[in-house]
Amino acid sequence: EDQVTQSPEALRLQEGESSSLNCSYTVSGLRGLFWYRQDPGKGPEFLFTLYSAGEEKEKERLKATLTKKESFLHITAPKPEDSATYLCAVQPLGVSGSARQLTFGSGTQLTVLP
Amino acid sequence: DAGVIQSPRHEVTEMGQEVTLRCKPISGHDYLFWYRQTMMRGLELLIYFNNNVPIDDSGMPEDRFSAKMPNASFSTLKIQPSEPRDSAVYFCASSPGAGGTYEQYFGPGTRLTVT
Secondary structure, three states: OOEEEEEOOEEEEEOOOOEEEEEEEEOOOEEEEEEEEEOOOOOOEEEEEEOOOOOEEEEOOEEEEEOOOEEEEEEOOOOHHHOEEEEEEEEEOOOOOOOOOOEEOOOEEEEEEO | OOOOEEEOOEEEEOOOOOEEEEEEOOOOOOEEEEEEEEOOOEEEEEEEEEOOEEEEOOOOOOOOEEEEEEEOOEEEEEEOOOOHHHOEEEEEEEEOOOOOOOOOEEOOOEEEEEO
């Protein structure tokens, strides 16, 4: 069974204080690892897809990295508008390589204080 | 593109009533997913479709839940009869098909409250 564990559950940072969020996973054949941002009362918003160990993706103050067992979302010099819940999800290859389901972690609730 | 559209945004109903949630995926996307989000269990996949055909419904909680996709631009999730434990936010998501990328795009959700 695919499993995703995110830590910490909650993180409070001062504006400008860089940090990292962790996503550990077990999956029987990884097609991709996905990061989403979710604001209160809204649906998850897609951020990144990582497909292979060593891959990195960047978007503004966010950088996602992937190893064979975990992924990190690095937040550099965060601003209050980065406050949100960040969700990690894995997608398996599946038996026939056609699986499309995502298994989500429980998320990290990030608060950036001005 | 307007993104994934869901209706209603909020639904309050009494136990035992039938509830129908609606979703319009992004045009051209071949995959459609229904998720449920609660504080206790997080975001859980209920069912997904490929080209209007249900592929995996192993996440559907029980026979009270059913989902249909009569055409490429419309899907419904029905709960009959509803129970208080069905209270949650239900999301619809869509994803491109073969040859495309694998990320899923979520709608704004329907917040269901069953009293």
